[in-house]
Structures are given as C-alpha cells and as structure tokens.
Amino acid sequence: MVALALELARTGNTSELVEFLDHRLPVDTQGDDGQSLLMLAAYHGHMATVRALIERGADLDLLNARDQSPLAGALFKGEDEVARALIEAGASLDTGTPTAREAARMFGRAHLLL
Structure with a gap:
C-alpha cells in the first residue's frame, strides 16, 4: 500500500492518493529512501x-534520507508554483542540506524567496 501511495504522489494522481489518506494512510508516509508523499509531489511539480497534502497537514519540512526538504526539491526542479505554495504554507527556508535559501541561489530561483 505504501509503494502505491508513493507512486500516486510521484505521478500526481491526487484523487486516488486522497482516498488512501482519507482511509487512514498517514500524510507523512515515507519510502525506504525517506521520500515523503509531499517530497515526491513537489519534486515532480x-x-x-x-495542495491536497498541505491541506491534510503534511510536514512541510520533512527531510528525506539525503537531508533534502520538499521546498529545496521544488526549487532544484524549477517548480516555481509549487515552491511558492510551500513557502506560503510556512515551509522553512533554512531546513535541510542544501537549505531552500542555498538551493534558490544555486538554481537561480532566489527571486521566489522575496
């Protein structure tokens, strides 16, 4: 069940993922590599x-096994809309390695942090 939920987040199948969450799958479920549902959805834009994961209380700063945050992942992939949503929801700019601030500078996205 966890593998399927992670794949649903990775592919953006929101309606099916929400059904899992509504049937008690923890919103902060992670795979063996520490990738959370939010990280996978953010990274893949x-x-x-x-938004559905944020609304259900996903930990915005839950790090994967490589110490990366969903916000830094979105910045790395150039997912500006996702990055803005995470920032508006309260994601930390200073969590993980690299931090979102560092990732924004490295990948030319510092304007999103203003």
Whole structure:
C-alpha cells in the first residue's frame, strides 16, 4: 500500500492518493529512501497533489534520507508554483542540506524567496 501511495504522489494522481489518506494512510508516509508523499509531489511539480497534502497537514519540512526538504526539491526542479505554495504554507527556508535559501541561489530561483 505504501509503494502505491508513493507512486500516486510521484505521478500526481491526487484523487486516488486522497482516498488512501482519507482511509487512514498517514500524510507523512515515507519510502525506504525517506521520500515523503509531499517530497515526491513537489519534486515532480504536481500542484494539486501538493495542495491536497498541505491541506491534510503534511510536514512541510520533512527531510528525506539525503537531508533534502520538499521546498529545496521544488526549487532544484524549477517548480516555481509549487515552491511558492510551500513557502506560503510556512515551509522553512533554512531546513535541510542544501537549505531552500542555498538551493534558490544555486538554481537561480532566489527571486521566489522575496
């Protein structure tokens, strides 16, 4: 069940993922590599899925096994809309390695942090 939920987040299948969450799958479920549902949705630019996870209380700063945050992942991938949504929801700019601030500078996205 966890593997399927992670794949639903990765592919942006929001409606099916929400069904899992509504049937008690923890919103902060992570795979063996520490990738959370929110990280996968953010990294792959699935805005509707990101919003659904935020609405259900996903930990915005939950780090994966490589110490990366969903916000830094979105910045790395150039997912500006997702990054803005995470920032507006209260994601930390200073969590993880690299931090979102560092990732924004490295990948030319510092304007999103203003």
